[in-house]
Amino acid sequence: MESFTKGVKAPTEQYDGSKLRVLIVKTRWNSEIVDSLVEGAINSLTSYKVERSNIHIEDVAGSYELPFAIQTILCNRVYNKFDVAIAIGVLIKGDTMHFEYIAEAVSHGLMRVGLDTSTPVVFGVLTCLSETQALQRAGIGENSHNHGNDWGQCAVEMGMKRERWSKGV
Numbered sequence: 001m002e003s004f005t006k007g008v009k010a011p012t013e014q015y016d017g018s019k020l021r022v023l024i025v026k027t028r029w030n031s032e033i034v035d036s037l038v039e040g041a042i043n044s045l046t047s048y049k050v051e052r053s054n055i056h057i058e059d060v061a062g063s064y065e066l067p068f069a070i071q072t073i074l075c076n077r078v079y080n081k082f083d084v085a086i087a088i089g090v091l092i093k094g095d096t097m098h099f100e101y102i103a104e105a106v107s108h109g110l111m112r113v114g115l116d117t118s119t120p121v122v123f124g125v126l127t128c129l130s131e132t133q134a135l136q137r138a139g140i141g142e143n144s145h146n147h148g149n150d151w152g153q154c155a156v157e158m159g160m161k162r163e164r165w166s167k168g169v
């Protein structure tokens with residue numbers, strides 16, 4: 001194979017997400033980049049017929065807060081049940097070890113929340129070595145790609161499949 005298409009292939013099924021309820025928790029750290037990713041995710045969700053009114057958005061300070069926020073919201077009966085959650089944040093490597101500690105804690109934390117709650121949690125956290133990398137992956141500027149689009153698509157697929165799998169189909 002001389003070349004291949006990098007990234008995720010669209011699902012073969014054309015999902016109807018009109019019944020899905022989606023939780024997005026986003027950070028205020030690196031908010032311009034994060035907001036572009038959130039916009040990408042929302043565009044993708046609505047392209048699968050997810051109702052805008054069924055997308056609930058909360059924010060937290062930084063990526064480190066994402067697992068706690070999502071777990072607490074998913075487990076709170078006051079909120080209507082969500083079918084899927086998307087955690088959106090942007091970590092950019094600096095001069096200290098913060099990047100490494102936060103990236104590892106957040107990725108493990110989000111995985112645990114998904115497994116413990118049986119609700120898929122989409123890993124929408126960019127872990128970038130530079131601001132340029134972050135902008136390119138948030139659809140900002142030339143030759144960029146908005147990964148938020150992929151996360152929205154992943155959320156629809158996992159929300160629909162979770163429903164199907166939980167019924168044993």
Ligand code: RBF
Pocket residue numbers: 027029030061062063064065089090091092093094096098099102
């Ligand atoms: N949060 C992010 O979402 N992205 C970052 O790039 C980021 N870098 C940080 C760098 C330092 C030195 C510190 C102290 C915090 C950083 N945070 C970042 C915030 C972190 O996720 C969390 O909000 C705070 O540590 C409070 O728990």
